Amino acid sequence: MKTWKLLVSLILFVGILYSLNTKFVQIPPLGKFMNPNNGFWTNELTENESSAIEIPGIIEEVKVIYDNQLIPHIFAQNDIDLYKAQGYVTAQNRLWQMEFQTHASAGRLSEIVGSAAIDYDREQRRKGMVFGAEKALESMQNSPEVLSYIEAYRDGVNSYINGLTKADYPVEYKLLDYKPEPWTLKKTALLLMYMTDMLAGRDSDFEYTNMLKKYGSETFDLLFPDFFKVQDPVIPQERDWGSWQVNVPNTPERYMATDLATGLMDKPHPDNGSNNWAVGPDKSYSGNPILANDPHLGLNLPSIWYAIQLHSPSQNVFGVSLPGAAGIVIGFNNDISWGVTNATRDVKDWYKINFKDKSNSEYLHDGVWKKVDKRIEEIKIKGAPSLFDTVSYSHHGPIAYDENFGLTDERVGFAMKWIGHSGGNNQKTLIELNKAKNYDDYVSALSHYVAPAQNFIFSSNEGDIALWINGKFPNKWEGQGKFVLDGSNPEHDWQGFIPHEHNAHVKNPERGFVSSANQHPTDEAYPYYVFNDGYETYRNRVINDFFRSKEKFTIQDFKDLHNNNYNLKAAELLPTVFEKIDRTQLNDSENSYLDQLSDWDFYNDIDQVGPTIWERFWIHLRRSVWDEIDSLEFEAAYPKTYQTVHLLISEPELDFMDIVETPEKETASDLFLLSFKAAVKDLKNIERKNETLNWGDYKGTFVGHLLQGLPAFSRFNLPIGGNSGIVNATSKNHGPSWRMIVEMSNPPKAYGIYPGGQSGNPGSKFYDNYVDTWAAGEYLELNFMQSKENQSNTLFTQTLKSQK
Amino acid sequence: MKKYTLNFALTIIITWIASMFLPWWSVMVAGVLSGAIVRLQKASTFIVPFLAIAVFWMVQAWILSSTNDFILASKISVLLGIGENPILLILITGIIGGIAAGVSGLLGNQVGAAISPNTK
Numbered sequence: 032m033k034t035w036k037l038l039v040s041l042i043l044f045v046g047i048l049y050s051l052n053t054k055f056v057q058i059p060p061l062g063k064f065m066n067p068n069n070g071f072w073t074n075e076l077t078e079n080e081s082s083a084i085e086i087p088g089i090i091e092e093v094k095v096i097y098d099n100q101l102i103p104h105i106f107a108q109n110d111i112d113l114y115k116a117q118g119y120v121t122a123q124n125r126l127w128q129m130e131f132q133t134h135a136s137a138g139r140l141s142e143i144v145g146s147a148a149i150d151y152d153r154e155q156r157r158k159g160m161v162f163g164a165e166k167a168l169e170s171m172q173n174s175p176e177v178l179s180y181i182e183a184y185r186d187g188v189n190s191y192i193n194g195l196t197k198a199d200y201p202v203e204y205k206l207l208d209y210k211p212e213p214w215t216l217k218k219t220a221l222l223l224m225y226m227t228d229m230l231a232g233r234d235s236d237f238e239y240t241n242m243l244k245k246y247g248s249e250t251f252d253l254l255f256p257d258f259f260k261v262q263d264p265v266i267p268q269e270r271d272w273g274s275w276q277v278n279v280p281n282t283p284e285r286y287m288a289t290d291l292a293t294g295l296m297d298k299p300h301p302d303n304g305s306n307n308w309a310v311g312p313d314k315s316y317s318g319n320p321i322l323a324n325d326p327h328l329g330l331n332l333p334s335i336w337y338a339i340q341l342h343s344p345s346q347n348v349f350g351v352s353l354p355g356a357a358g359i360v361i362g363f364n365n366d367i368s369w370g371v372t373n374a375t376r377d378v379k380d381w382y383k384i385n386f387k388d389k390s391n392s393e394y395l396h397d398g399v400w401k402k403v404d405k406r407i408e409e410i411k412i413k414g415a416p417s418l419f420d421t422v423s424y425s426h427h428g429p430i431a432y433d434e435n436f437g438l439t440d441e442r443v444g445f446a447m448k449w450i451g452h453s454g455g456n457n458q459k460t461l462i463e464l465n466k467a468k469n470y471d472d473y474v475s476a477l478s479h480y481v482a483p484a485q486n487f488i489f490s491s492n493e494g495d496i497a498l499w500i501n502g503k504f505p506n507k508w509e510g511q512g513k514f515v516l517d518g519s520n521p522e523h524d525w526q527g528f529i530p531h532e533h534n535a536h537v538k539n540p541e542r543g544f545v546s547s548a549n550q551h552p553t554d555e556a557y558p559y560y561v562f563n564d565g566y567e568t569y570r571n572r573v574i575n576d577f578f579r580s581k582e583k584f585t586i587q588d589f590k591d592l593h594n595n596n597y598n599l600k601a602a603e604l605l606p607t608v609f610e611k612i613d614r615t616q617l618n619d620s621e622n623s624y625l626d627q628l629s630d631w632d633f634y635n636d637i638d639q640v641g642p643t644i645w646e647r648f649w650i651h652l653r654r655s656v657w658d659e660i661d662s663l664e665f666e667a668a669y670p671k672t673y674q675t676v677h678l679l680i681s682e683p684e685l686d687f688m689d690i691v692e693t694p695e696k697e698t699a700s701d702l703f704l705l706s707f708k709a710a711v712k713d714l715k716n717i718e719r720k721n722e723t724l725n726w727g728d729y730k731g732t733f734v735g736h737l738l739q740g741l742p743a744f745s746r747f748n749l750p751i752g753g754n755s756g757i758v759n760a761t762s763k764n765h766g767p768s769w770r771m772i773v774e775m776s777n778p779p780k781a782y783g784i785y786p787g788g789q790s791g792n793p794g795s796k797f798y799d800n801y802v803d804t805w806a807a808g809e810y811l812e813l814n815f816m817q818s819k820e821n822q823s824n825t826l827f828t829q830t831l832k833s834q835k
Numbered sequence: 836m837k838k839y840t841l842n843f844a845l846t847i848i849i850t851w852i853a854s855m856f857l858p859w860w861s862v863m864v865a866g867v868l869s870g871a872i873v874r875l876q877k878a879s880t881f882i883v884p885f886l887a888i889a890v891f892w893m894v895q896a897w898i899l900s901s902t903n904d905f906i907l908a909s910k911i912s913v914l915l916g917i918g919e920n921p922i923l924l925i926l927i928t929g930i931i932g933g934i935a936a937g938v939s940g941l942l943g944n945q946v947g948a949a950i951s952p953n954t955k
């Protein structure tokens with residue numbers, strides 16, 4: 032009797048223990064997760080306490096003052112302590128994110144989330160992300176000074192991790208039931224690779240090759256021109272390149288690759304880009320240069336940026352950092368300010384590989400069989416055995432597509448040649464920029480930089496403004512890498528690099544301002560071959576027209592431009608639509624929508640219906656122009672918006688205007704009519720569902736938690752205008768990830784905001800407290816402290832010192 | 836009545852001490868120990884440790900959350916699919932802790948019986 036009672040209660044006991052300690056699919060282990068001793072309840076905390084913290088190896092006491100926005104201002108007495116403190120402080124606020132992003136970079140998400148991430152992880156491994164990080168780490172290790180700083184940063188992060196109890200782990204660890212591992216130098220390199228992939232990881236080589244094969248070169252060039260009809264490049268067209276001695280390699284014979292890969296890897300978001308601009312003394316209301324920047328990236332929580340001030344005897348610098356990297360990426364000091372936009376360029380090429388036999392161990396190059404280097408990738412999977420994948424490396428780079436991925440022919444492969452695999456010491460650039468005092472320091476800092484290439488904008492208190500299109504660019508022959516290349520022909524290899532001093536740049540141009548918005552770096556006169564599949568065509572013209580529109584500019588003008596919602600794309604196409612569309616074919620209701628659209632002033636403001644009508648119309652119009660491409664049975668590319676608009680206006684009877692499915696032969700005017708009718712149908716449905724057609728409600732901008740937008744930790748339906756292609760580039764989940772304006776007064780006056788908050792803890796009121804300010808188009812006044820004494824408006828202070 | 840109070844208090848005290856070096860299942864250790872030391876009868880074997888830990892966890896959760904305006908509790912309640920309802924979340928926390936402790940109380944009682952068969 033007693034024995035079975037004991038047995039039953041024991042079984043019950045074990046059952047409850049097991050089920051409350053185990054994660055079931057999406058449900059966290061409830062006992063672990065909910066207990067108030069070290070479950071999520073201990074993350075119910077807003078940072079608010081002064082403290083003294085012991086950190087092994089701190090040389091001299093460091094003071095960290097947190098201002099009322101939770102921005103840390105670190106005052107160290109030497110640079111080693113400074114970066115150690117940066118590591119500690121950043122981890123304190125952003126540990127989970129730092130580790131998650133580097134796991135994502137390295138293709139290790141399956142370890143955390145299980146088999147759902149296997150495809151993603153395999154792609155990261157096949158892209159050679161870890162290989163690239165190892166190369167970057169080698170470059171950093173060749174510079175003893177940089178090495179000592181990133182080691183200090185690492186030690187700072189680790190001393191934070193070592194001081195954690197289970198109760199202190201960020202809540203995401205508890206939710207997914209795992210724990211942080213030590214920070215390493217390689218993780219810093221992986222973070223930099225994560226950015227390189229995000230910003231320099233796009234290409235369309237396979238798609239373009241397919242399109243060329245299908246349509247021939249004449250049609251291809253019409254659909255995908257290297258230069259657009261109207262352009263306003265980053266470097267003003269007046270710039271004369273005549274004095275340079277330039278050698279561009281000869282173009283070999285034409286080559287067309289066959290048997291291309293299918294099921295291509297995911298690409299980074301096409302809108303990853305940015306704006307920056309600066310006015311010199313002549314165009315500034317005060318005579319001080321003013322500079323602005325807003326990088327456009329996916330809108331996530333925790334934010335990709337972390338604001339911080341770093342002060343030591345050798346520097347005093349403020350701006351935003353990337354959690355995981357030492358120093359500041361976009362910011363200012365007392366002498367200079369700088370910012371970046373993506374300088375997109377085709378720096379990822381594909382080479383067709385012919386293997387000797389099906390063992391895939393040798394490939395043909397320059398008439399001889401060369402050995403591949405095989406890397407075995409172990410992908411650990413939570414709750415399942417590891418998956419192993421072998422990636423072969425040629426001298427070009429990883430043979431990402433082979434019979435195990437994207438191809439069926441066991442003797443063919445496609446190797447990736449990517450600037451991301453060539454090492455480089457971007458940390459050195461950041462650390463030197465942070466301390467730079469003038470134009471020469473800035474140029475010297477830029478010379479170490481490799482990828483992702485950026486348009487580094489600059490202004491100084493000496494009155495200089497400048498812009499360098501900066502990165503390591505292969506010196507390509509005309510057309511090299513636009514289509515898939517021949518991996519056996521040495522003439523198809525990259526032949527060298529453009530010397531740093533020949534990277535396009537401009538200092539103090541006559542027009543009195545510099546700017547960039549991911550458009551063409553130069554016009555056709557630049558002596559090197561420049562190509563990319565996605566140069567920007569709208570924002571840059573709105574920005575430059577604005578700076579040509581008047582004599583003097585104020586900080587308020589800069590704020591207005593950041594928040595400018597002018598839709599140039601719609602403004603360029605709609606007049607033609609209104610002229611050509613056959614109104615007699617529209618019913619009353621359709622005509623009333625058209626009236627509303629023609630009353631629109633082309634601003635994508637939240638309370639307007641015009642942008643919503645335009646958007647639905649454009650979606651249908653674009654689809655009906657390129658319906659031929661939709662139905663292709665290979666990996667295809669779509670022409671850019673600018674070219675689509677241009678063709679609709681200037682070649683209304685082009686064959687592509689025809690809708691293949693219908694017996695009639697359509698022209699652009701027919702497409703306007705059909706697309707508008709289809710749009711009205713959509714609009715009526717939307718009106719029924721949302722009760723409004725207002726742009727803000729329709730767009731529904733959100734900032735999503737890094738775990739696939741976990742709704743509980745995300746912010747939805749933010750009232751902010753703009754869209755992709757507009758200076759205020761805020762689309763549904765993408766847009767200005769940091770807005771900064773700096774006037775080079777003494778000391779500088781600076782404003783900044785990002786859609787997030789300093790704390791990575793969803794339980795903190797500093798988790799998302801900037802979001803509403805950002806959506807409203809407002810800024811924080813950045814408190815650039817000149818000394819650690821007598822600071823007001825602070826939350827608390829931490830003192831970091833070594834153990835006694 | 837005195838036994839109830841004793842078991843109730845003992846469960847909380849052991850939990851409090853054990854949780855300094857054991858994970859969340861310190862409540863289960865406490866349930867077993869207090870159930871074996873202060874043996875109760877019938878349903879109270881489950882109910883008393885259940886109430887002890889339910890109250891203990893709810894009070895702790897309340898203190899942590901109320902001082903931070905229930906920011907995280909609101910989000911976690913959405914995450915767990917019960918809508919934005921921190922109070923319900925606190926109640927569920929109590930029930931989970933309570934069940935763990937109650938079941939342990941049952942086992943403790945049986946262990947107590949096995950060790951000293953003469954006392955009831």
